[in-house]
Amino acid sequence: MSTPAYNIDGFYFRSGPNIQINLVSAKEILPLRHHVLRPNRPLESADFLGDDDPSTSHFAAYDTEGNLVACATLLDKPFIINPDIPTTKDFQEFHPELLSTIGMRARQLRGMAVHPDHHKKGIGSLLLNYIETHQSIPMQTTDLWCNARTHAASFYQNHGWITVTPPFDIPNVGPHVQMYRKIRQY
Numbered sequence: 397m398s399t400p401a402y403n404i405d406g407f408y409f410r411s412g413p414n415i416q417i418n419l420v421s422a423k424e425i426l427p428l429r430h431h432v433l434r435p436n437r438p439l440e441s442a443d444f445l446g447d448d449d450p451s452t453s454h455f456a457a458y459d460t461e462g463n464l465v466a467c468a469t470l471l472d473k474p475f476i477i478n479p480d481i482p483t484t485k486d487f488q489e490f491h492p493e494l495l496s497t498i499g500m501r502a503r504q505l506r507g508m509a510v511h512p513d514h515h516k517k518g519i520g521s522l523l524l525n526y527i528e529t530h531q532s533i534p535m536q537t538t539d540l541w542c543n544a545r546t547h548a549a550s551f552y553q554n555h556g557w558i559t560v561t562p563p564f565d566i567p568n569v570g571p572h573v574q575m576y577r578k579i580r581q582y
């Protein structure tokens with residue numbers, strides 16, 4: 397059963413959770429990022445290099461009672477492929493145009509986290525769609541990339557992200573795949 401239509405910043409959606417998304421400081425989202433992505437580790441482990449850069453954007457999603465339910469961060473970071481990790485057949489064969497984007501200006505999506513009490517309600521999708529649509533403000537539009545936890549890769553794939561590499565390990569965090577989201581036209 398779908399929930400009523402809602403409006404974010406002038407964009408109307410037919411159905412989905414009633415969520416408000418704001419641009420905030422790193423400090424605002426740190427506790428949720430820590431709780432979801434770095435549990436059982438010190439709070440500082442949830443600090444990301446570049447969190448306080450002026451080019452970094454932090455997105456916070458709030459429910460109708462003002463509770464912070466999801467967050468994500470965009471860092472201004474070029475798309476680079478680790479030469480030690482082979483790229484997937486999908487990336488090489490079906491998206492050859494993206495090879496030309498390697499090294500170009502792009503943004504890295506990091507710290508995508510929905511509070512465990514609110515998984516599978518469409519909040520992650522809403523936040524991701526919002527970021528993809530609004531990431532160009534106030535800067536120029538770029539493509540996006542991320543290192544996705546392998547268990548979350550299908551979530552991104554369902555939103556048009558392409559898997560660039562097979563799984564590789566990020567120490568103390570676990571297996572990831574690099575993913576790419578084409579936003580610009582080529």
Ligand SMILES: CC(C)(COP(=O)(O)OP(=O)(O)OC[C@H]1O[C@@H](n2cnc3c(N)ncnc32)[C@H](O)[C@@H]1OP(=O)(O)O)[C@@H](O)C(=O)NCCC(=O)NCCS
Binds near residue numbers: 508511518521
């Ligand atoms: C990955 C993550 C961000 C997804 O957020 P989410 O809010 O659960 O995502 P959504 O609800 O939009 O979609 C998740 C699934 O629920 C389904 N769903 C959405 N609304 C639903 C509803 N009302 N009822 C049932 N299922 C629903 C979606 O179809 C989707 O299915 P899929 O996984 O097959 O694509 C979230 O699970 C999370 O924070 N996980 C822990 C941290 C993490 O791994 N972060 C990613 C780091 S790379």
